[in-house]
Amino acid sequence: xxxxxxxxxxxxxxxxxxxxxxxxxxxxxxxxxxxxxxxxxxxxxxxxxxxxxxxxxxxxxxxxxxxxxxxxxxxxxxxxxxxxxxxxxxxxxxxx
Amino acid sequence: xxxxxxxxxxxxxxxxxxxxxxxxxxxxxxxxxxxxxxxxxxxxxxxxxxxxxxxxxxxxxxxxxxxxxxxxxxxxxxxxxxxxxxxxxxxxxxxxxxxxxxxxxxxxxxxxxxxxxxxxxxxxxxxxxxxxxxxxxxxxxxxxxxxxxxxxxxxxxxxxxxxxxxxxxxxxxxxxxxxxxxxxxxxxxxxxxxxxxxxxxxxxxxxxxxxxxxxxxxxxxxxxxxxxxxxxxxxx
Numbered sequence: 001x002x003x004x005x006x007x008x009x010x011x012x013x014x015x016x017x018x019x020x021x022x023x024x025x026x027x028x029x030x031x032x033x034x035x036x037x038x039x040x041x042x043x044x045x046x047x048x049x050x051x052x053x054x055x056x057x058x059x060x061x062x063x064x065x066x067x068x069x070x071x072x073x074x075x076x077x078x079x080x081x082x083x084x085x086x087x088x089x090x091x092x093x094x095x096x
Numbered sequence: 097x098x099x100x101x102x103x104x105x106x107x108x109x110x111x112x113x114x115x116x117x118x119x120x121x122x123x124x125x126x127x128x129x130x131x132x133x134x135x136x137x138x139x140x141x142x143x144x145x146x147x148x149x150x151x152x153x154x155x156x157x158x159x160x161x162x163x164x165x166x167x168x169x170x171x172x173x174x175x176x177x178x179x180x181x182x183x184x185x186x187x188x189x190x191x192x193x194x195x196x197x198x199x200x201x202x203x204x205x206x207x208x209x210x211x212x213x214x215x216x217x218x219x220x221x222x223x224x225x226x227x228x229x230x231x232x233x234x235x236x237x238x239x240x241x242x243x244x245x246x247x248x249x250x251x252x253x254x255x256x257x258x259x260x261x262x263x264x265x266x267x268x269x270x271x272x273x274x275x276x277x278x279x280x281x282x283x284x285x286x287x288x289x290x291x292x293x294x295x296x297x298x299x300x301x302x303x304x305x306x307x308x309x310x311x312x313x314x315x316x317x318x319x320x321x322x323x324x325x326x327x328x329x330x331x332x
Contacts, residue, residue, distance in 0.1 A: 013244055014278055016204045068154055070197040
């Protein structure tokens, strides 16, 4: 099962990289942009007997290694083939 | 006194700690490879600075799972002295032996400079030989040394007097301008509640002879040695 994991800094944790990116965007004229926060994005394949089992394992990995609960939050999406196809369609339409 | 210096792939200050303890202080030191189980008798374990596992994912995140860390956690939980310097401090936070975390410096730059530090508490093995409020000159060299803890944890740190070192200006005040990396409350070093585990971003091992511009680092190591000596006498 293809899984996407999003790791973000908790509110209140300084994000100097996000701030620097925000300043760059402002310099480029995107002055409407505020509160840029930079995070991490991981993709992985996981074999599991069920979706629930995969979720359980991924939560464990995130708690143990992938995210640091002191400074980071995480969320993840498990895509089945069908779901990922649906997930990508609206985006493709918008582009047309 | 028997010291163990743990070497992870990417550690680079292990040799400096070794030299400081052995050459400058005449201590018994052994370097310990991270893949081995912790074996032998030690009075203090040092986790040195560097870039363990290339700082991949987060600084210290992977070193935490090195085989030797099981023994280090056990050693710390049973009251053994553990000192984490720079990357060692990051590893101890990731391991949960120390509260909080170290994140990217507020100015985004890697900082390499001499800083002034104030010793805030002296009822620990690491600072007992130094007077309260005394200033130390030690170098820092890090990109991710900004100390962070949530408000509740910070409150607990203050209440339990776990903040052992703060960045200060020439007058000894923890002013915002003296804060090199954006650390909360100018925190440069903290200990655990039991006061036997200490982590700090500055490098005492790089301030161990006049040739290096400061000998103040020796005061921390000597403090630990004196604490151990006093314990030996008590048991004798």
